[in-house]
Amino acid sequence: MTIRNRTTPLPVQRAWVVVTPPKYSPELDTVVTLWDRLLDFFARPDDVTWMRPSYTRDIQPILQRARRMGAVHAGANGNHAGWPEPMYGFYHRRKIASWLTGDKKMPVMSQPRDLKDGHLTNLQMAALQKWQAGDFDRDWPSTPPPEAKITPDGLDRAALEACVGASFGPGIEAGRHLLKSNMWADPDKRDFRFSSRVQAGDLTARMCIPWHSDFKWCAGDWWPVPRPVDVIPAGAAPPDYQDWDRGVANTKAMVDDWRKLGFVVADRNGRYREVERATRWTVTPELLADGQWTTTVPGPGTATDGQADVRQPAEQLTGVDLASYGRGQLPPGQEHVWPILLTDEDRSIEVTVRAAQPQALSVGVVTPYGPEVADDDPHLTGTVFDDRLELQIALPVEVWPQRFTHAGRWEIRISTPEATTTTAYQLTVATESDIRIGEAAVRRDSACNLTVATDLGEREIQEAVAVLAADGSEVPLQLTGPGGFSGQADTAGAEGSPLRLRVIGDSRCGNPFIRERFLTPGGNG
Secondary structure: OOOOOOOOOOOOOOOOOOOOOOOOOOOOOOOOOOOHHHHHHHHHHHHHOOOEEEHHHHHHHHHHHHHHHHOOOHHHHOOOOOOOOOOHHHHHHHHHHHHHHHOOOOOOOOOOOOOOOOOOOHHHHHHHHHHHOOOOOOOOOOOOOOOOOOOHHHHHHHHOOOEEEEOOOOOOOOOOOHHHHHHHHOOOOOOEOOOOOOOOOOOOOOOOOOHHHHHOOOOOOOOOOOOEEEOOOOOOOOOOOOEEOOOHHHHHHHHHHHHHHOEEEEEOOOEEEEEEEOOOOOOOOOOOOOOOEOOEOOOOOHHHHOOOOOOEEEEHOOOOEEEEEEEEEEOOOEEEEEEEEEEEEEEEEEEEEEEOOOHHHHHEEEOOOOOOOOOOOOOOOEOOOEEEEEEEEEEOEEEEOOOOEEOEEEEEEEOOOOOOOEEEEEEEEEEEEEOOOOEEEEEEOOOOEEEOOOOOOOOOOEEEEEEEOOOEEEEEEEEEEEOOOEEEEEOOOOOOOOOEEEEEOOOOOOOOOEEEEEOOOOOOO
């Protein structure tokens, strides 16, 4: 390197640039930063013994990061808001120290089972223990002073403090490769210089490809600062949290839509709110392949068409909320895919496939993350009866250690591997959920005015439609109040004839749903 006005070359060592995913909470830091993790990695045995922590430098950053965690995780909302600054008093020091051990061990952080690093570093714990004992420098100013000048150490710290230091399962920006001594030029010297053996790509070798997959998989207690879990949209206030990735149906959608997601920043009042999020995702029923229908039938069919007791008329489908209803004619060697949208408010689903020979069916449930629910998954129970196959799935489902999937686009996949002829079947997916159409009261008067009262409450509703079983006509419905709808039918239809109510809306945390229920009107008038 040659610097202007310098007569001799300046010897330098190479620097490294790591390209990372976006940090969607750019003003916040993780409780354990990559700087903290590397300080601990390079620490000598006597560093803890001789340490006298500074409140400003060593204690306050940990507490401040915890204070702000409620901006990206509803579980932390309010738990730290009342902490004074500076926190010198014995009561608070003792109280917080009690949360660092035992059953309440903080911070709550997911961790890989082989590394178990979801906790504060040894140096951080030692500093807090001395703080709890009163052995620390009470040096808190109203505002921490900035460094007087730019230094190499300061540049390293500025970059590393913005990155995740725990847990490395695998991490966000870089991971456990940084904890290998042979990665460093001198493991006994904290100068952050890599060994000459390190090549491009080594630091991120364990990271997910593409990174978007990990961002969909790693909700919960993994890395809520770069990848928020729960957020408060601008204009809202606690406890009106929404899922940060609401509307992102699955892993592929995260790859497609990551640029539409919001950032969490402080407003002019210092409150952290989600901003710059794209408008809400529009949800519509998906188009199905040939041989798949969502229309009902007038009767159960006959033995000659292979559908006796397979398809049910609308009168036999009442009494349950459905995430999906359909029927199919499945040729040999093919597979039918039925998408369903589940939300944070759903506790379980029951998948029922009716067929003349249900034992010949193969039914898989694909999660939003991609993998199917395994046959031996403890959340899954399956039973084959003479006329149907039933699967019950409790939510959420752990598809990988400490990776739980819940809200998003699931798929029911139906095939008949051994069949030699076309198989007729009927599918229903019932939900146990706080989102309930329920035993709705339906009225249809002589003027063809239709009113429906449901248990949906004050949820956001995008669309509601009543499908009249008598002729298949659709009646657009208007929201008249919490859970109430009304519309004008072209014809009155047969008295007491069932209708099918379809509602598209958002859960309390902003996840879209499509729910249906077959209902019987109370009669004309």
